[in-house]
Amino acid sequence: MRIPTVIRRRPITAGVALAVLLTAGVLQFVGVNPAASQSATLTAFESSTDPGTDPASPAWKKAPVLQAPLSFQGATYPTGGGSIPTVSAQALHFQDRLYIRLQWDDATKDDTTTKVENFSDAAAIEFPAVSAATVPSICMGQASSGVNIWQWRADSQAGLKDPADVYTNALVDMYPSKDAIFYTARAAGNPYADPNQGPTQTLVAQAFGTLAKANVQDVKGDGVYADGKWAVVFERQLTGGDVDQATFTNGKSTDMAFAVWNGSEGDRNGKKSVSQFLKLSLVGVSLTGEESSPAGWIAAAALLVGFVGLGVGLGWYGYRESKR
Amino acid sequence: MALPKVYNWQLGREMDYRFANGPAKRQFAAVFNTNRCIACQTCTMACKSTWTFSPGQELMWWNNVETKPYGGYPAHWDVNILELQEKANPGGQVWDATKKDPKNAPYGTFAGKTIFETADGLTNMVTGYLPPEEDWKAPNIYEDTATAFSKTGVSLPEHAGWFFYLQRICNHCSYPACLAACPRNAIYKRAEDGIVLIDQSRCRGYRKCVEACPYKKSMYRPSTRTSEKCIACYPRVEGTDPLTKGLPMETRCMTACIGKIRLQGLVSVDANGQWFEDRQNPLYYLVQVAKVALPLYPQFGTQPNVYYIPPRWAPRDYLRQMFGPGVDDAIAAYTNPSRETLGVLQLFRATQKIIFSYKIQPGPKTGEINVAGKVRELFNDTVIGFDSNGNEIVRVTVDEPLIERPAQVTMNTI
Ligand code: SF4
Ligand code: SF4
Ligand code: SF4
Numbered sequence: 001m002r003i004p005t006v007i008r009r010r011p012i013t014a015g016v017a018l019a020v021l022l023t024a025g026v027l028q029f030v031g032v033n034p035a036a037s038q039s040a041t042l043t044a045f046e047s048s049t050d051p052g053t054d055p056a057s058p059a060w061k062k063a064p065v066l067q068a069p070l071s072f073q074g075a076t077y078p079t080g081g082g083s084i085p086t087v088s089a090q091a092l093h094f095q096d097r098l099y100i101r102l103q104w105d106d107a108t109k110d111d112t113t114t115k116v117e118n119f120s121d122a123a124a125i126e127f128p129a130v131s132a133a134t135v136p137s138i139c140m141g142q143a144s145s146g147v148n149i150w151q152w153r154a155d156s157q158a159g160l161k162d163p164a165d166v167y168t169n170a171l172v173d174m175y176p177s178k179d180a181i182f183y184t185a186r187a188a189g190n191p192y193a194d195p196n197q198g199p200t201q202t203l204v205a206q207a208f209g210t211l212a213k214a215n216v217q218d219v220k221g222d223g224v225y226a227d228g229k230w231a232v233v234f235e236r237q238l239t240g241g242d243v244d245q246a247t248f249t250n251g252k253s254t255d256m257a258f259a260v261w262n263g264s265e266g267d268r269n270g271k272k273s274v275s276q277f278l279k280l281s282l283v284g285v286s287l288t289g290e291e292s293s294p295a296g297w298i299a300a301a302a303l304l305v306g307f308v309g310l311g312v313g314l315g316w317y318g319y320r321e322s323k324r
Numbered sequence: 325m326a327l328p329k330v331y332n333w334q335l336g337r338e339m340d341y342r343f344a345n346g347p348a349k350r351q352f353a354a355v356f357n358t359n360r361c362i363a364c365q366t367c368t369m370a371c372k373s374t375w376t377f378s379p380g381q382e383l384m385w386w387n388n389v390e391t392k393p394y395g396g397y398p399a400h401w402d403v404n405i406l407e408l409q410e411k412a413n414p415g416g417q418v419w420d421a422t423k424k425d426p427k428n429a430p431y432g433t434f435a436g437k438t439i440f441e442t443a444d445g446l447t448n449m450v451t452g453y454l455p456p457e458e459d460w461k462a463p464n465i466y467e468d469t470a471t472a473f474s475k476t477g478v479s480l481p482e483h484a485g486w487f488f489y490l491q492r493i494c495n496h497c498s499y500p501a502c503l504a505a506c507p508r509n510a511i512y513k514r515a516e517d518g519i520v521l522i523d524q525s526r527c528r529g530y531r532k533c534v535e536a537c538p539y540k541k542s543m544y545r546p547s548t549r550t551s552e553k554c555i556a557c558y559p560r561v562e563g564t565d566p567l568t569k570g571l572p573m574e575t576r577c578m579t580a581c582i583g584k585i586r587l588q589g590l591v592s593v594d595a596n597g598q599w600f601e602d603r604q605n606p607l608y609y610l611v612q613v614a615k616v617a618l619p620l621y622p623q624f625g626t627q628p629n630v631y632y633i634p635p636r637w638a639p640r641d642y643l644r645q646m647f648g649p650g651v652d653d654a655i656a657a658y659t660n661p662s663r664e665t666l667g668v669l670q671l672f673r674a675t676q677k678i679i680f681s682y683k684i685q686p687g688p689k690t691g692e693i694n695v696a697g698k699v700r701e702l703f704n705d706t707v708i709g710f711d712s713n714g715n716e717i718v719r720v721t722v723d724e725p726l727i728e729r730p731a732q733v734t735m736n737t738i
Contacts, residue, residue, distance in 0.1 A: 078448065
């Protein structure tokens with residue numbers, strides 16, 4: 001069976017391209033690394049204490065923040081997302097482990113998937129696999145260059161429940177057996193159906209639709225929802241458990257991309273808010289005592305200017321189109 | 325880039341589908357005679373007690389029997405899809421019954437758009453919707469609810485107040501919408517029998533199949549966060565059930581049928597899902613020769629493989645919407661069946677083994693009846709069914725044998 005590629009796409013005309021350039025230019029001018037450009041780097045300093053997987057750990061106070069803009073996923077079916085405009089990323093390393101903290105605004109905490117119409121909030125980080133021959137496609141990699149994906153899911157963190165545990169007044173005559181074999185997906189080894197999987201999944205992919213469980217499940221994580229924000233920490237050994245996975249070395253940088261799913265918007269699979277490729281750079285320097293700079297504010301201001309620029313560009317494009 | 329073109333014989337035309345044709349060889353197919361169903365739900369319970377009795381499957385009924393026109397599981401599934409399609413192609417969802425061909429367009433040509441053709445191909449591969457939990461909670465709502473109460477009684481050809489039972493399982497479609505919608509390619513269609521399955525190790529619960537299946541026969545299971553669907557009792561169809569010692573066997577919901585309304589088997593098909601001529605296969609005869617059984621909502625475009633003998637008493641416009649333009653001929657062929665049709669109808673539920681071919685031995689004339697103004701002669705023909713190896717497995721006569729009980733019988737003998 002053949003899988004068709006993208007079906008219809010309008011060419012991006014000069015107007016939009018100009019607006020994007022304008023945005024990037026403005027961001028450069030204000031001195032913030034726009035995550036939308038290739039040069040945006042998140043620096044992982046060495047932490048003096050173990051950050052652990054608690055997003056509220058004081059270790060994060062000093063870590064620099066990179067605001068990564070997210071956008072609608074439009075490269076492949078099913079397109080969608082875009083409801084989460086930005087994610088704040090931080091990174092640290094401690095001893096032989098890497099920690100990445102993501103935080104984003106989300107007005108609803110969607111961590112139950114009991115009803116057919118429920119979808120979970122989730123976040124993921126994508127890295128090239130150690131074995132990747134070249135920089136993989138940001139869209140789930142390609143055959144010779146796979147990607148390693150770390151996914152955290154709110155519903156997995158909340159725990160897998162039987163409907164009878166949720167609808168406690170429901171009347172059920174009997175279940176002849178509650179043996180694991182009758183939870184078919186669980187018996188088939190599906191990590192998503194495994195109640196012991198925990199909040200994170202270590203995944204690998206070599207193209208759209210090939211996402212699979214990695215041989216070694218070595219990513220840990222935890223998320224906390226408070227004040228309309230999710231904060232999630234991912235933790236893993238610097239060295240990946242397999243060639244399909246990513247490995248991190250002090251003094252080196254690697255490509256990295258983020259994705260956030262907003263459950264209440266029906267986000268799942270390709271329907272998600274995605275970043276461009278950014279760089280994650282590990283440095284062997286400890287953080288000094290100073291608090292983190294208000295980089296977030298600067299980036300937000302820069303983004304505002306950028307979006308105005310984009311708006312002007314799009315407006316001009318629309319005007320030109322209407323004249324055609 | 326354009327989608328591959330495939331041929332849909334039920335629509336009498338080519339259509340767009342996400343994938344090019346696969347190497348199908350045989351296809352799971354069934355005929356359901358709506359006229360005989362008593363809505364006892366034995367089929368429903370046969371499936372439930374075999375496959376869906378575990379936590380998380382409470383709202384899951386791979387087989388269900390609903391009362392039309394108001395009933396539906398999930399609620400109003402068909403009306404909802406018809407409405408979405410009408411909105412996407414206002415006034416255009418019509419058939420051209422003049423463009424007919426006995427093999428390639430037996431019902432005429434569908435001039436409207438399929439659920440694949442109204443989708444944008446980016447956000448969705450298929451036009452559909454995700455029925456919320458509420459819609460799955462009352463599987464038999466509106467049971468036995470008629471459209472009107474007639475004080476004077478009703479009579480054929482169309483009852484003034486009417487309802488009928490619609491028996492539904494997954495159609496193991498030749499162009500499955502569930503399969504086209506799955507972004508992970510976790511759904512596959514087997515070449516050996518056309519059975520459509522969801523790989524439970526790969527499904528990640530995106531529910532694109534639940535959204536896409538127009539018959540709503542892919543269902544979400546919260547206790548594993550994956551979607552599940554009717555598996556066509558594939559171990560039985562494969563012949564691995566010990567009961568038939570290696571011979572292909574009909575599914576649980578078929579064999580349990582009290583009303584003897586169901587006959588299921590395997591037909592030989594080409595890559596388009598077009599049936600190779602197999603004159604003595606009872607399904608081939610009913611669907612392709614007698615044309616007494618019709619696909620359910622063929623206009624959706626999935627080329628479904630459960631065929632229905634439409635209820636004789638329901639309004640024809642309603643039935644044409646549901647089964648396509650072949651309805652009038654099918655009802656005529658059922659109301660006054662030929663000797664052969666009457667013979668083949670006796671095979672329904674005569675054996676648990678799949679009947680691959682049949683033979684009719686003519687019998688004596690036993691009477692005459694007048695049906696809808698036509699006088700019909702009755703013959704007590706014998707129909708013989710054969711298994712996959714050509715061995716006789718069943719022999720039935722048109723006249724039910726009369727068995728006289730001895731005067732003195734043991735207690736509890738019926
Ligand atoms: S078992 Fe047969 S008669 Fe009973 S409801 Fe099912 S299809 Fe109808
Ligand atoms: S009836 Fe629905 S679930 Fe079954 S094969 Fe067709 S599209 Fe898929
Ligand atoms: S074919 Fe088997 S799995 Fe499918 S509805 Fe019938 S009994 Fe259930």
